[in-house]
Structure formats: structure tokens, C-alpha cells
Amino acid sequence: MxxxxxxxxxxxxxxxxxxxxxxxxxxxxxxxxxxxxxxxxxxxxxxxxxxxxxxxxxxxxxxxxxxxxxxxxxxxxxxxxxxxxxxxxxxxxxxxxxxxxxxxxxxxxxxxxxxxxxxxxxxxxxxxxxxxxxxxxxxxxxxxxxxxxxxxxxxxxPWNEEWAPAAWAVAVVVVAELVHVRREQWARERAERAMAERRRADEERLRIARELHDVLAHSISVINVQAGVGLALLDEHPEQARAALVTIKAAGKEALGEVRQVLDTLRAPGEAPRAPAPGLDRLPELAEQAADAGLTVDISTEDVPAGLPPGTELAAFRIVQEALTNIVRHSGSRTARVRLSHRDGALELRVDDDGPAAPAAKEALPGGGRGLVGMRERAAALGGTVEAGPRPDGGFRVRARLPLTARHQEEP
Incomplete structure (x- = not known):
């Protein structure tokens, strides 16, 4: 049966x-x-x-x-x-x-x-x-x-009269089977739609988590460094301490603005953001913030085309931002080099510092915190890759490759 x-x-x-x-x-x-x-x-x-x-x-x-x-x-x-x-x-x-x-x-x-x-x-x-x-x-x-x-x-x-009831029984069974199969299809489609909605919600939560981590980690690192400088100079050099407080205020204001933008997206999903997403044009501003934290950043570009997809620019900016944040927090080096180039249909970026690791960060470097995970997730969302690790000659290097093919040119 x-x-x-x-x-x-x-x-x-x-x-x-x-x-x-x-x-x-x-x-x-x-x-x-x-x-x-x-x-x-x-x-x-x-x-x-x-x-x-x-x-x-x-x-x-x-x-x-x-x-x-x-x-x-x-x-x-x-x-x-x-x-x-x-x-x-x-x-x-x-x-x-x-x-x-x-x-x-x-x-x-x-x-x-x-x-x-x-x-x-x-x-x-x-x-x-x-x-x-x-x-x-x-x-x-x-x-x-x-x-x-x-x-x-x-x-x-008569035996010839048995065909009509048999035909009706077969017809009922066939129609019921067709309805059963169709309802199974509807149930599968509903389950697939629910699964796709959950997957989109999970991806959105990951995206928001990455944004908040990158914004807060960078800004709080700058605030922490400047707060330490201000405390050290407060008694003997109050004017320099004032400059540190001004930097703290600017970093906090910027962090609040970006967090507010992320929260606005949560409150009104689907609406266009009120401010454009950060892109490569804000790298000099990022270098200035790092300089306020005592890190000198050298930025150079090679054949980088104008008008990159917004998603690629945002990912590149956040990767550089996180890499500089890690240098400020975990490296004893006071200089960093950022290189951007366009090769084989992809945007390649590299962030180097000469080390050595700060004493408080030596235990944290091998495990790789959420920042490195966020970098890899951002690159993977665009079909790219991120590699991070110590250099043979000392220091630390972050290298990312972000494809610029049409399939990956998505909005952030």
C-alpha cells in the first residue's frame, strides 16, 4: 500500500x-x-x-x-x-x-x-x-x-457494473493525493521563506554588530589613549591636556553620530540612511584621529579607480579602521603604513606596523579578537578574503582583497 x-x-x-x-x-x-x-x-x-x-x-x-x-x-x-x-x-x-x-x-x-x-x-x-x-x-x-x-x-x-464505483474510488484517492502533494509543497515553501527571513535577520544582526564594534572599538580606543595623555599632562602641561580633552570630545561626538545612524536603521528598516556610509575619502580623517592617539599613519594608493561600489568602500574603510585601532591598542609601534592598490579586478589593501606588541597585548594577539573576525566577515560578504598575522621581520600585517566584479557590487 x-x-x-x-x-x-x-x-x-x-x-x-x-x-x-x-x-x-x-x-x-x-x-x-x-x-x-x-x-x-x-x-x-x-x-x-x-x-x-x-x-x-x-x-x-x-x-x-x-x-x-x-x-x-x-x-x-x-x-x-x-x-x-x-x-x-x-x-x-x-x-x-x-x-x-x-x-x-x-x-x-x-x-x-x-x-x-x-x-x-x-x-x-x-x-x-x-x-x-x-x-x-x-x-x-x-x-x-x-x-x-x-x-x-x-x-x-453484474460484474460490468463494478467499474463505475472503482473509477470513483480511484478518482477520489488521486485527487486527495494531488491535494496532499500540493499542501506539502506549500508547507515547504513556507518553511523555506521562514528560513530565508531568519537568515536575513541573522545577517542583519551580524552587520549591525560589526558596525557597532568597529565604531565603538575605534572611538573608545582613541578616547582611552587621550584620557591617559590628559591625566599625565593635567598638572604640568594643562594646555596639552586641554588638547587631549578636545580630541576626546570630537571622538565621542563622532561615535555618537555613527551609533545613532545604526540605531536609526534599526528603528526604520528599509529607509535610506541620513548620512552616507564612510568610504575611502575619509581615510585622511581616520589618519588624523590616529595621530591624535599618537600613531602616525602613512597612506598611499596605486591605480585605485574612483567611484567604487559603496559596499566595497565601506568594507575597506572599516578594515583599515579596525587595523589602526588594533595597532593603537596592541602594538608598541607609533607608525603605520596603509597601502591601497587595484590588481586583477580587486581592491587590495595592506596595513603594516613595525611592532613590537605592547606588553598588555601579548596574550591577546594569538587568539584574535572580534575585530579580526569582523574583518573576515566583511570581506567574505563581498567574496573577498582577509589575512592577518605577524610579519617575518617583526611587526604585524593585515592584508585584504575585495573583488570588484559586478556580482559583489552591492549596497552596504
């Missing part, structure tokens, strides 16, 4: 599809399908009554027949919660009706509805078994057991 594969929404307790569950996904709905069940019961009762008028050779509809015509639809009340019980119960009631020799009519309607629901819910084996048993029982009644069952004097049914 095939495997009893369940639909994606089917549960072990027989709970039905999503449209029969309570709001919020807290299990099956408490409401029973009364309207459809009553409709099936009325059709069976009324249809069998009129069918009996044209079949005087069959047994008349008595109270037992009326009960059986009501029992079959009654099982439909639980067809979403217990589809297997419903389909076998409706089939058993129909079999008893046929065994009583009562007129043929819409008595099979409850079996059709129960079978359709069971297959759509994923209980294929139960539905097929119920239909097969009902069909086998009908053949036994019509061709062998009719001698001992009412009505009296009944003869065997």
Missing part, C-alpha cells in the same frame, strides 16, 4: 492541518467541523430517501438504516483529530448499510470525505486500507454473500 508518510503539519496525536488548529499554534482547534458534517448527514439521509423510491427491489429504509446513515457522518466530527478512526468508522458504517440490503445512494459520501481528509493529513495507508476493505466487502456482498442477506430473492450484481 505504500508508506504512511505524514504531511509536514501532521502530529503523532492525529492533530489536523493548520487551518484546524487554535490561533497561536497551540494544538488542534476545540471546534468540531459541525457545518460540513451536518451537510454530509443531510445529503445522505435525503439522497438515500429519494434513491429508495427508484429501487423497490432493495430493502426499505428502516430505523436501523437511518441510524447507519447518521453514524457515518458522525465519524466526520473527529476526522481532523483522528483521521484514521474516522475513515475506518465511516467505512464500517457504510459496510453495515450495504450488508442490510438497503438502497444504493449517497451513503458513500462520508467515506469519501473521511478518505480525502486522511490522505491530505498524510495518513495514506489508513485511507487506502479502508477503501480497499470497503471495496472487498462490497464484492463479497454483491457476488457471494447476497444469498444469506436481505433483501430476499436478490441475485448477484
Amino acid at each position: 505504500g508508506r504512511d508518510r505524514r504531511a509536514p503539519w501532521a502530529r503523532e496525536d492525529g492533530a489536523g492541518p493548520p487551518w484546524e488548529r487554535r490561533p497561536g499554534g497551540r494544538g488542534p482547534s476545540r471546534r468540531l467541523p459541525w457545518p460540513s458534517t451536518l451537510a454530509v448527514a443531510l445529503v445522505q439521509q435525503a439522497g438515500s430517501h429519494f434513491a429508495a423510491l427508484n429501487q423497490p427491489d432493495r430493502a426499505p429504509l428502516d430505523s436501523f438504516a437511518r441510524v447507519l446513515l447518521a453514524v457515518g457522518p458522525a465519524f466526520l466530527l473527529i476526522r481532523h483529530r483522528r483521521p484514521r478512526v474516522a475513515v475506518f468508522g465511516a467505512s464500517a458504517a457504510t459496510m453495515l448499510y450495504l450488508g442490510g440490503g438497503y438502497p444504493y445512494g449517497p451513503v458513500f459520501l462520508s467515506v469519501v470525505v473521511a478518505c480525502f481528509t486522511a490522505i491530505v493529513a498524510g495518513h495514506r495507508r489508513a485511507a487506502w486500507c479502508a477503501v480497499a476493505l470497503l471495496w472487498a466487502g462490497h464484492l463479497l456482498l454483491a457476488h457471494w454473500l447476497y444469498r444469506w442477506l436481505p433483501p430476499g430473492g436478490d441475485g448477484p450484481a
